[in-house]
Amino acid sequence: MAKNNKVLLVDDEADFREIMGSFLKRRKIAYETAGGCMEALDWLGQDHFNVVVMDVVMPGLDGLKCMAEMKKLQPELAIIILTGNASINTGVMSMKQGAFDFCMKPVDFEELLERIILAGEKSGLRATPQ
């Protein structure tokens, strides 16, 4: 069964959610936003998403811990981790723990969009084997 492509943006910076949201809107990509991990998990409990774009540094549960919780709810979810300032190992850690991809902030929107599309492809493939 074909499911809609939907993106969830998770970032404690309201500015980023807003800019990123209006960018996705222009590209006609359905999305929801969450200001933190708990809100994101609420969204995942009530709707289906293909791709999550999430900052790794957030108050409360950080991006990596949050990712683990998300995977429990929707194992096929493709998660793109973003960071502005973190250890140089954060990228590799994210990948090891199952992130689909990793982007540095400030992010190039066009590039992120392509990664979202690739992530969507991947999660679509996983979601419907055969």
Next chain:
Amino acid sequence: MKKIFNYLKYIFSSTPPEEPLDPEELKVSFKRRYGNFRSLLTANNNALQAMAELEKIYYSGDSYRMATIRSKVTTILVNVYKMVRNLREMADGRYQDLETIFEQIGHDLVAILEQKPARHEGPFILPLAEIGRGQRSQTGEKMANLGEVAAIPGLMVPAGFVVTASATGHFLTTTLLDEINRRLQILDPDDLDRLFQTCEEIKKIVRESPLPRDLEELLHVHYGRLEKLTHAGVKVAMRSSAIGEDSAGVSFAGLYRSVLHIDKESLATAYKEVIAGKYGTKAVAYRRKRGYRHEDIEMCVGCMTMIDALVSGVTYSSDPSGDENETIRINAVSGLATSVVDGTRPTDLYLVSRVKPHTLVYSEIRQDRDNSANPHAAPSTLTYGQLKKLAETAMTLEQHFAAPQDIEWSFDHQGRLFILQSRSIPFHHRQIAEQPKEITDGGDGGEEPILFGGICASKGIVCGEVMRIDSVTQLQSFPQGAVLLVEHPLPEWAPLLGRAAALIAGHGSEAGHLATVAREFAIPALLNLPEALTTLGNGQTITVNAAARAIYSGCREDLLRAREVKKDIMAGSPVQRLVTETLQHITPLNLSDPASHQFKSKWCETLHDITRFCHEKSVTEMFNFGEKHHFHEGAAKRLVGKVPLEWWVIDLADGFQEGADVSGSTVRVEEIVSVPMQAIWRGISAFPWEGPPRVSMRGFGAIIFQSAMRPDLDPAVASNLTTKNYFLISKNFCNLSVRLGYHYAMIEAYLSDLLTENYVTFRFKGGAADMRRKAVRAKLLAEILESFDFRIELRSDALLARIKKRPRGFLEERLQILGYLTLHARQLDMVMDDPHMVERYKQKFLTDIAEMLARRDPLIQGEAGNGEEQQSVAG
């Protein structure tokens, strides 16, 4: 390149294929591998690009900051990790040792890039009278020096104490610092507006953080002691004293805050203000420019009683702008010293002999020059007795610190001299006198200067367009390489000196902070030239010769030739040291030859080695899979039709037209649907191949010689396989290995609708003839490709040309060009001795390419060639 052929040799002689899988399983399995292959190629390109950028930053001689380095390293690590993971998935879990090596390199990089300076443990406050050089890791350079001065008989410093680095660490908690560093790291280095905003926010965070109770009480205790030493309610000055600024040649002049006239109630506020000064715009910009991480600098605060100053100033024990270093230079102003160093007020200048009895050599009374009411009656601020006292003090301090000193001082109303600061003049500031003699007239018959005069604060000759700046809101618009024109040389303009070609100011003196910073950035500075404000206009091109105090109209090449080379302003900085170490783990390439016995995972030492290894092995794995399950002896299909030379095609996935009958040993050009291969083919078939060129006797001799030296290049002994040209294709991918004549070429491309994945890579190496002529050919190809936006790496005769993240149509044209060049470059084999012929070929190639790209209909079918040319190149 060779690896493909070696590999093919290996494949074709290997054991028979395994038991075939169920077709459906095979399809799924192949699709998965192919997905891994695709991701690996993308990651390879991203990793290589980030490495190239990192090297470029490092070798540019420009400044860079730690955040940029960390971001590049993170990108490289992620992409190399992706490569390792994808390769291991493709190879059914083999290459475990790559992970181990990767982990080790990652670990080493973290150790280099994320080492934190040790926290200071010690008393929060130390009285000035108890400190010296030995305490400078607790008190900062400035206050440690002042402690030394206090102990020299006959010299006086104001009573005071230092709030130490331990106190700073107690106040600025790790959480607070993490937040501050996070804000600085996400800052775009070129966005000056944002820089101001962020610095303001950070300073606000510092100001609004509560001072720990114990620290605040200690401040009051020590202030009470100062009251006892002087009088109740004494006013104090709080001055910055930073740790970590000790590397040679870096002054950090005037970057931080001093807060004057503080009473007991505002002690805590003033303390926080000085600490916050570490994050002032100019300080942040300066550190970034000079290669200091914010954590390399720790701020301490000196607290000293205010001197009721009659006259104040700055003394250089050895005049930095003097030709013979025989004089002491003294700039003085009535009242407090701040206006000398701020550059806001004209100051009186005195040059005094360095030897006793310190006679006055020269003086210039500028202080009341602007006073139109009485322009001629300006009195000297300093008496001869005071000058003598200053000169003796300067020589004492120079002797004590064993280096020329830059001294800030005040005489109080009782005539007592107080030293407020004494520091060694950075070494290169003393070298000015050794520069070549400047041209002081109009030059070799050139035009006269349009402006003449002012004070030379930093020597040098440059040319640029004038840009006047009056307010900090204009900083953002200041272009790289412009001549900065300002009314007053305020420290606020310091962030621009990294971008400016020269500084011209209507006012100010050589003792100001901005003058110091200009000398440090080695940019010419001409100050105190009010006429410049009215004469020069925005956008006007001028040449500034600061030492000659002259400004010329236009760009004066004759003068510019005389200038010296700009220095590397990051040299010796902590950041540069870290990056040097970092690069050791990333960029050196030890695995260069895939045919070598050392081309093994365990020999990978750097991240570059890992990428090289993974890329080679991934191509092999794709091939391997096909060999095991699809390919057999007949898997490589010969291209048929009217095609020049002999070409073989191996389909990795969906590269042949659906429904095409490919059960035989041949495939027709029109049955191929690989987008990049089609594009390459359009280039190959665009013009008839003219065959090998005539051989001049000289060229022929060189080829015979080469062939004798390297049997593998000798057509007579080449095996059948090594003379074939292979296309490995899929719908979006193509890897073409060509061996035409004596040179190897490889074209690899991935084309899709996503820019992230798109790339074209071209490798070219070898060819007949000696090394010099090979290099000429590689250079010619490099020049042509560069004109078509390729990024070129050329080492001797080895050319690597890359282009990526461009739209599909654009890259198809590039592939066409590569197809054309690969086929026709061979004509260059024999003519490389003759520069005219080389140029003629270059022009011919460019004309052909232009004509080819102008054709609208794609010529898929090979129009060129004929029966006789369907031969192996060896023939």
